[in-house]
Amino acid sequence: MVIVGNLLRRRGQLYKSTVFLRACEWAAPLGFIAVLAGWTTTEVGRQPWTVYGLFRTADSVSPSLTGLDVALSFAGYIVAYLIMFPAGGLLMARIVRRGVDVTTTEGPVEGGRPDLPVIALPGAREGGGRS
Amino acid sequence: MMPFTLDLVPIWTFILGVGVFLYVLLDGFDLGVGILFGFAPDTPSRNLIMNSIAPIWDGNETWLILGSVGLMAAFPLAFAIIIPAVYFPIAIMLLALVFRGVAFEFRYRDTDHKSFWDHGFSWGSVIATFTQGIVLGAFIQGFKVDGRHFVGSSFDCFTPFSLLTGLALVLGYALLGAGWLVLKTDGEIQVRARLHGRIALIGVLIAVAAVSIWTPLADPDIAHRWFSWPNLIFLAPVPVVTAVIAFSVWRSLTGQSEAGPFIGAIGLFLMSYLGIAISLWPMIVPHHYTLREAASSQSTQAFLLIGTLFLLPIILLYTAWSYWVFRGKVRADIGYH
Numbered sequence: 001m002v003i004v005g006n007l008l009r010r011r012g013q014l015y016k017s018t019v020f021l022r023a024c025e026w027a028a029p030l031g032f033i034a035v036l037a038g039w040t041t042t043e044v045g046r047q048p049w050t051v052y053g054l055f056r057t058a059d060s061v062s063p064s065l066t067g068l069d070v071a072l073s074f075a076g077y078i079v080a081y082l083i084m085f086p087a088g089g090l091l092m093a094r095i096v097r098r099g100v101d102v103t104t105t106e107g108p109v110e111g112g113r114p115d116l117p118v119i120a121l122p123g124a125r126e127g128g129g130r131s
Numbered sequence: 132m133m134p135f136t137l138d139l140v141p142i143w144t145f146i147l148g149v150g151v152f153l154y155v156l157l158d159g160f161d162l163g164v165g166i167l168f169g170f171a172p173d174t175p176s177r178n179l180i181m182n183s184i185a186p187i188w189d190g191n192e193t194w195l196i197l198g199s200v201g202l203m204a205a206f207p208l209a210f211a212i213i214i215p216a217v218y219f220p221i222a223i224m225l226l227a228l229v230f231r232g233v234a235f236e237f238r239y240r241d242t243d244h245k246s247f248w249d250h251g252f253s254w255g256s257v258i259a260t261f262t263q264g265i266v267l268g269a270f271i272q273g274f275k276v277d278g279r280h281f282v283g284s285s286f287d288c289f290t291p292f293s294l295l296t297g298l299a300l301v302l303g304y305a306l307l308g309a310g311w312l313v314l315k316t317d318g319e320i321q322v323r324a325r326l327h328g329r330i331a332l333i334g335v336l337i338a339v340a341a342v343s344i345w346t347p348l349a350d351p352d353i354a355h356r357w358f359s360w361p362n363l364i365f366l367a368p369v370p371v372v373t374a375v376i377a378f379s380v381w382r383s384l385t386g387q388s389e390a391g392p393f394i395g396a397i398g399l400f401l402m403s404y405l406g407i408a409i410s411l412w413p414m415i416v417p418h419h420y421t422l423r424e425a426a427s428s429q430s431t432q433a434f435l436l437i438g439t440l441f442l443l444p445i446i447l448l449y450t451a452w453s454y455w456v457f458r459g460k461v462r463a464d465i466g467y468h
Contacts, residue, residue, distance in 0.1 A: 062215035062281070069285040073222040080226045084233060091240050 001027050139432040140423050143205040146439065150201060152404055154194030156307070156397055157450075161188040163308020165231060165256025166301060167327050168249070175463060176320050177249060183315040183461045185235055187453050192228070193446060204435050208279060208425035209415040216274040216281045217288050220262040227262065231255030257301060264300030268293030271346060271407065273417035292345060299338030303400065306331040306380075310393030313384075315461050321389075328384045328392050336377055339403060343370070346410060352418075353410045366409060373402040 001024065008014045015021075046052055050060040161184040171177045203210040214221065234252035238245050265288055272292055275283035309328030313321050347354035357366055376398040383391025413421045426432065 062211075062218075064215045064281045064283060064285060065218065066285070069218060073219070076222060076226055080229055084229065087237065087241065087244075088233075091237065095240070 137433075139429060139436060140426050142436065143201070143426070143432055144422050146443070147198065147201050147205065148408070150194050151198045152401075154191070154198055155404070156400060157191035157194060158188075159304045159400065160184075160307040160311040160393070160396075161191055162231075162256045162260045163304035163306065164311055165252055165308070166260065166305045167308050167312065167324065168256070169253030170327060171320075171323075174245070176323075179316060179320060179461055179463055180312065181235065181238075181252070183312060186457045188235070189232070190450055190453055193450075197446070201435075201439075205427055205432055206415055206422065206425040207427050208420055211279065212274060212276055212281045212416050212419070213270065215285070216283060217266045217269055218285045220265040220269070220288055224259045224262040224266075227255040227258035229255075231259060256304075260301045260304045261297040264297030265289065265293040267300065267407075268296030271296070271411070271417065272349070273419070276416065276419045292342075292349070295338065295345070296342060299335065299342060302331050302334035302338055303396075303403075306335050307393070307396045307400070309384075310380075310396040314389055314393050317460055325384050325392070328396075329381065332377065332380055332384065335399065339373070339399075343406070350410075356410060369402060369406055369409070373399065373406075376402065 004020060005014060005024075008017055008020055048057050049055065050057050164180060164184050168177060168180050171180055199210075202213075230251040232255075234248040234255065238248035238252070241248060268290065269288035272290065274281050275287065306328055309324045309331055312324035313328065316324065347357055356362060376395055380392055380395035380399065382388075383395055411417055413423070415422045415425045
């Protein structure tokens with residue numbers, strides 16, 4: 001995607017190729033998938049060792065921890081994430097659907113942050129809001 | 132080979148002690164602001180209260196990471212015993228912090244469910260604080276240890292004593308949060324913060340007194356440390372100074388002082404922290420292992436120290452800088468978001 005994007009940029013076609021922009025849209029989750037896949041590979045690949053060749057996973061479990069304890073805390077995490085992920089997803093979808101606010105592109109972009117409270121005292125604002 | 136050995140255990144004890152104390156103070160006041168957030172009467176004041184900590188709260192949680200990772204790396208035996216023993220309070224605390232942290236971002240963008248995220252923020256703060264207090268109480272009481280393992284049940288940490296320390300910490304953080312709000316706001320919100328601060332102060336004093344009486348009664352070693360001769364004389368300043376600070380916090384909450392309540396609340400936390408340290412020193416797993424016995428090897432501690440010595444000044448610098456940038460009163464028309 002990076003190579004194709006750079007080629008298109010050189011030809012001045014970066015924002016014109018519908019196919020490429022569509023592909024970018026679909027490529028958005030790839031980084032996320034790559035992180036999860038890499039993580040899964042290391043965690044599965046090192047089994048049955050916690051410290052490879054030295055310390056087995058079965059020996060590194062806390063003796064006091066019962067299956068019920070783990071099930072309970074796991075259920076807690078599931079409940080929390082069942083609330084968080086859909087809420088976050090819906091919010092992101094809403095932001096995307098609303099689209100880019102064209103009026104904000106007037107003047108230099110200040111990283112999307114408002115003026116610093118210290119500098120943004122009355123009077124300093126007319127000075128063009130440096131940050 | 133002439134081994135030049137610098138004793139690293141005191142250095143790591145100092146780093147961990149200061150790190151944990153900074154965590155308690157810094158995240159303490161922003162959790163306390165979250166606790167008081169639930170009592171704010173309207174949306175504008177809630178927005179302002181949240182803006183008073185929005186730019187700095189997540190930096191404050193750096194110290195939680197530093198404390199837990201430092202404990203794991205420098206005192207692995209203590210980590211291996213303590214963390215399984217407080218499995219549920221820690222898990223619940225993390226989930227509460229998830230809700231609380233997300234609320235900062237979501238309540239501004241998800242205005243349809245603002246009250247849901249408001250509740251998430253205040254209850255997340257209360258629950259995270261309460262569970263930290265349970266960890267503290269369970270730690271003071273000590274754990275069931277056999278050899279190098281915790282052998283009790285994951286529910287052992289929920290005792291009447293640890294529930295009391297949980298409540299005490301909620302009141303304590305609320306006091307710190309009230310001190311912060313007095314410092315950072317004015318007008319009606321400050322007046323309300325002063326009132327909440329007074330209520331929290333009374334609660335804190337009752338809770339601290341209860342803990343201070345209960346602990347030596349339950350633990351003869353601690354009683355002996357405080358009440359044997361001549362310790363009695365040397366340690367008498369601790370409760371006396373605490374009482375003097377408590378009185379000055381009350382005076383500054385009822386008077387005009389804007390920095391007094393916050394500084395005084397920090398003083399109260401420092402005295403309580405010292406009190407616990409005096410009671411438990413030099414144990415890191417009470418009744419079982421001292422700091423030295425639980426320490427990792429000299430080379431491990433040396434290796435970690437090199438990295439930490441580079442890291443700590445950077446953390447301290449950016450922390451100080453962020454407080455400097457966001458100094459002064461928060462106002463309704465300007466904010467982080």
